[in-house]
Amino acid sequence: xxxxxxxxxxxxxxxxxxxxxxxxxxxxxxxxxxxxxxxxxxxxxxxxxxxxxxxxxxxxxxxxxxxxxxxxxxxxxxxxxxxxxxxxxxxxxxxxxxxxxxxxxxxxxxxxxxxxxxxxxxxxxxxxxxxxxxxxxxxxxxxxxxxxxxxxxxxxxxxxxxxxxxxxxxxxxxxxxxxxxxxxxxxxxxxxxxxxxxxxxxxxxxxxxxxxxxxxxx
Numbered sequence: 614x615x616x617x618x619x620x621x622x623x624x625x626x627x628x629x630x631x632x633x634x635x636x637x638x639x640x641x642x643x644x645x646x647x648x649x650x651x652x653x654x655x656x657x658x659x660x661x662x663x664x665x666x667x668x669x670x671x672x673x674x675x676x677x678x679x680x681x682x683x684x685x686x687x688x689x690x691x692x693x694x695x696x697x698x699x700x701x702x703x704x705x706x707x708x709x710x711x712x713x714x715x716x717x718x719x720x721x722x723x724x725x726x727x728x729x730x731x732x733x734x735x736x737x738x739x740x741x742x743x744x745x746x747x748x749x750x751x752x753x754x755x756x757x758x759x760x761x762x763x764x765x766x767x768x769x770x771x772x773x774x775x776x777x778x779x780x781x782x783x784x785x786x787x788x789x790x791x792x793x794x795x796x797x798x799x800x801x802x803x804x805x806x807x808x809x810x811x812x813x814x815x816x817x818x819x820x821x822x823x824x825x826x827x828x829x830x831x
Contacts, residue, residue: 615641618686619748622678628665629683629745631690635719642721644756645707646763650675652687655701655731659691661719663707672706673730680704684732685741698736705729 615637618629632638638661645651645663650672652662664683666672675683684702687694694700709729711722723729 614751615754617750617752618745620679620682620745622682623667623670623676625667627667627670627679629662629686630665631660631662631686633751638719640756642707642710642712644760645710647708649707650683650704651707651710652683652702652704654687654691654694655703657691657694657700659687659694662687662690664704672704680732681738682741682745684734685738686745688734688737689742695737700734702732702734703729704732 614633616631616633620627620629630641632641641661641663646665648666648668650664650666652664653659662683664675664679666675670676683704687702688700689695691700705723705728709724711724712720713722716722
């Protein structure tokens with residue numbers, strides 16, 4: 614089972630989730646989304662808490678109020694950390710989590726330690742924890758199906774973006790062709806000419822542009 618929480622301190626609201634136990638944590642490590650950020654109490658046992666960032670948020674610029682929500686939820690779900698003041702919460706993009714076969718269930722390390730950030734929590738803030746707890750929803754998740762659905766949706770969005778780009782490029786090319794044709798039409802009537810009967814005669818006058826010829830007939 615996965616526990617879902619909603620943080621409305623940002624707009625649109627952000628989803629925070631965590632596994633009920635270490636077995637579920639293993640599934641979350643495997644199936645976390647690219648836009649998920651992992652949180653854990655540093656050097657203490659705690660729940661693995663994930664933030665699913667709304668677009669276009671980046672993990673390096675998570676709003677402080679949302680960062681505090683995540684940190685407070687992690688602290689509250691650590692048996693030892695919940696009892697202590699001045700704890701450190703670490704967080705990193707989910708794709709930076711490293712899992713090897715010799716690790717215990719729920720244990721992780723990192724591919725790149727430089728992509729791990731820390732936030733200091735002075736004490737538990739009950740008002741924050743209680744607000745988040747009121748939004749809690751527990752449900753069974755088919756992680757594999759969810760991943761398939763996500764990939765399909767993301768692929769559809771990418772295809773639509775590519776199609777829209779091609780359409781815009783085609784319209785721009787057509788507009789340039791029309792502009793080019795208009796310039797060519799005007800150039801046909803630009804300059805001086807004679808009546809064609811006697812090359813020695815002076816030119817009758819300057820040729821008119823296409824727009825001027827149209828105005829003559831109005």
